[in-house]
Amino acid sequence: MSSVSDDDFDKRGAGSIVDFIKLGAEDNDHSYDASVLMNTSDGFHCADYRLDQYAVDVADFSSQYGSDYSISYTATNITGKPRKYPEYGDFPETYAMRTYGEWWEKAPSSVHEIQPQNISKIPAQDYIVIYFEEYVIPEEIAIFETFNPGALIRIWAYTITKSWICLWETEKLCMPPLQAINKARRFSPQLKKGNLPTRTIRLEFNHSLLHYFTEIDAVLLRGRKVNIESIQRILDCYKSHQKCSIIRKLQQIHFRPNVKGNYHNHLREFFTNDLNEFINVLNRNTEVMKSNVTAEYSCKNIGFKDMPFEIILKIFSYLDLKSLFLVGQVSKSFYDVSTHPLLYSEINLKPYWYLASSDMLCTLAKRATVLKKLDLSWCGLFNTISPTEFKKFIQQRGDNLMCLRLDSCKILNASCIETLGIVCDNLKELSLRNCSTDPPLLNFSCLANLKNLERLDLFQTVIEPELMLTMLENNRKLKHLNLAYCGIAVNMDTVAHHIGQYNQGLISLDLWKSRFLSAAGLEALSKCTELEEVDFGWCLREVSLGDSLKKLLLNCTKLKKLFLATVRGITDRDVENIANFCSNLEQLDLMGVSGITKDRYYEILVKCRKLQLLDLSFCDNISSEEIAFWSRTFQVNIKCSHFPDVPNDIRY
């Protein structure tokens, strides 16, 4: 759409028209585009055979269970042919995401969405973008789900015209049907008819109803092969449609100025010579409509417009961003209200990741003069937003920013981070999940300026150890800290000592899969007496814990969530301590902990009365019947994924 600015006439329309077109460009609009393309390119030719392809590469993802350097549970496992299908079970050869169910939302560290009205009824929680080798017109997409199927909610395709099309969307979020539980599934939903070739597919997941981690083995894309000439023809055709929206509109009402060649001159000629005729045509078309409208309008005495400005503003504040842009098209007065800065104090573009662009950011910068919270997560894939534009935006509007979320954001480069550190010194919440780039963003050091942080989320983002320590030292008010899998260079024992010294008000701490945490670090953390949530999953490897866990549990009496997945050094005594000291515990993960006697588990169930979740997957000395029995007796959701033949959610 950027080429619109070629045209002199559209410039006057300023941002609003551009944005309207952008925001209004829904799936309908795309299918319309496609149909126009089909008609005008006189039915472009595509090869008459179908191609089955498996994914060859992963372009982007929001979350993975495995570590980057590993081949277990990582995103790249989704490529290639199915390795495990039709077997069912927890296989490391597949792609798994980090969360499932509502347990993370129930935990103390859960976050509220910014501008919640933007979020669709079935929000996406995670995504993965995969490449295939050849461009095809998609006819079938099959997902091979080998464990806990049913998380897929949307399929998008990135077409050759550089736009995203939603190929399929689930109607409502529902539990997977009973007969589908405990069976691997080849899921191929009915796709919307599309005519544009693609080789990039994006899958979106919502696992809030899942009983346990979902695992995906492979993705198959079946479609008609398109030859290169057709692709070129579609692109040419598309470009000509993009050239000038006015000309396109004129063509639609069958008024065709001759626009071959130098259309600027032709258009000028048209405006001087033929405009009157054109207006006549328009009037004839709209006369009927108009008469209806006026009749209706006259019988109403008080209109929406007569309401006080504040009321309209309040009403508009319930609108999502897309509607807000649309409503500005209604009239001049609506436009004035809809561009009011107060409506843009919180902006969340995550649900509109497929529309977010430099242009849009530019328009928003004009309106959001009192911006407080900004969420640009998931935006900027395939360079739709330029780092320069983002930097400009932050420089203009960043000084009041309290909350900034840039999860899986592809815009960031070193100088962006630098700008952030300099401008946004009031930030209370900073979320940079999954922002690692290759080469890594070495210039994180300017973030050391931040002094007021209460929440810092660096999940899956590589960070320098030195900077980490400075940040901890500077931000004494820190309440929530997520350092899960933030690179192997960080020595977590040092970090833990720093936390114990400077951040004793910490409420939640996530050190999942971080390296080099030992019993000494654990002991240092016991100074944070406010802790309600800790995740030590996959750290504390090959160490005997000694008394460190006991100390932590004794001091942190408020603990609601304790995750100790694969902390193999845990002994009977540690489990006994958990039972004795954690009376407030709601979630406990002991996955992969071996050598614990059955009675110790029982003791936990008896003594932790508030317990809701207990993960005992891959724990030995315990049978599925006992787990089922305990689950019923104590009304606790017990997971045991190593018994794939037994339903994973033995629910009370």
Next chain:
Amino acid sequence: MHSLSWTTRVISRALRSGFSTLLETASNATANVNSASKQRPHFVSVVCGFPKDFLTSKYKPGKYGEDSWFKTSTTNADVLGVADGVGGWRNYGIDPGEFSSFLMKTCERLVHCVNFNPQRPVNLLAYSYCELLEQKKPILGSSTACVLVLNRENSTVYTANIGDSGFMVVRQGEIIHKSEEQQHYFNTPFQLSLPPPGHGHNVLSDSPDSADTLSFSVKEGDVILVATDGVFDNVPERLLLDVLKECEGVTDPVKLQMTANSLALMARSLSFDSEFMSPFAINARRNNINATGGKPDDITVVLATVAM
């Protein structure tokens, strides 16, 4: 699927411009294939073996008792590997076969990863050992391992070996390369291990870096034997050589399979021969242990010849 698309494209192009083009393209294509494969060697490889308690053990692909093996290939490398799980773990309630089998399976998967380097087979061992730590299920135990990679680009074989499994290369009736046996002391080989929590300090554990690495170039017809100690401890080297030199230059997998079978059977019967002075017994005597006869063990034979 790809070959289908390719053929279709060729055929449709041919129909457009006369059938003669098709013939030409096809003959060109085959010529290309031939010339390409001429410079690029590959392995013709077969496997045979026996678990120690043949009658009671259940057959699982890629496993003979506690031994495991894999063979796989990519466009520019052929990879063979064997691993022998250390049996002592059975007393701790740990299945020793699981460790070796995981090691080999992971090696096989790693070969197909994008960043596989055919010149560094020791990385395969190191990464698959790291992969053990990424499993939800604790896989405990220890294992010896030997991995051998043929790099087709330069006809060179790269090897990595930990412990007493090994390989042997025969050309023109002579052993030209052979792996060294790595032992801490008699009958206790170097091993990769992951002990159960609490046993860490008194368990032998060697890092993958301590693997013996070797690289040598191979020629057409060379015979390569990769086997676990069940073979090397029971069959004397001279006997092995006699069998191996028979199949120099054999590219028929059926013939090769027969040789592998007879080797495995030879090792099997010698291991139960209580009179026979096996290499194991000779070694034992060198260490002042009075022993005769073979050493009953799991047996894995991976036999390969180099073909161009």
